Amino acid sequence: KAGVTQTPRYLIKTRGQQVTLSCSPISGHRSVSWYQQTPGQGLQFLFEYFSETQRNKGNFPGRFSGRQFSNSRSEMNVSTLELGDSALYLCASSSGQLNSPLHFGNGTRLTVT
């Protein structure tokens, strides 16, 4: 069974630009969650999508948004990039059942200059 796939692996953007990250979950998984990982703040939850609906949301500004498609693939968008948005963005999928384990992808390394 293929794992969680995130594209691209690396991105370099300039302040003020916007970026879209993609995540393909494990086949059969209906829940996709997004996390931001930085050296200072560690791993922080962004949001979770289940059956194309946002089911849970973390404490991030509205510049961070996401969506999920009917095939469970998900995208995350960050608008008006700031230097502090430089991070590893991790996507995780699960069956969506309460507290089922999350299975993570390799992440997208975003650098904002």
Added chain:
Amino acid sequence: AQKVTQAQTEISVVEKEDVTLDCVYETRDTTYYLFWYKQPPSGELVFLIRRNSFDEQNEISGRYSWNFQKSTSSFNFTITASQVVDSAVYFCALTGSSNTGKLIFGQGTTLQVKP
């Protein structure tokens, strides 16, 4: 509020030594779940174990074992006879009974196993 504390930032051991990674959590939920994940240099978080708050039985899986103690709000992870391939960052995480997809992570412990 929920919180996970991994007080050990970095641990360095020599191969074949046993090592214990500490995890202390805070939650007001009576039902909650605890997890351990491993993050090798490739970046992917690898799921190791899940434990619910009603199951205090310790678990052993090969060289890995976990000690869950509600009385001290701890969920410690021991690697027996460590190997170089165990070198990674290890995260302890917590979620409540109603939080799907949302894990509260500790800051992680970087384990270096030297040959």
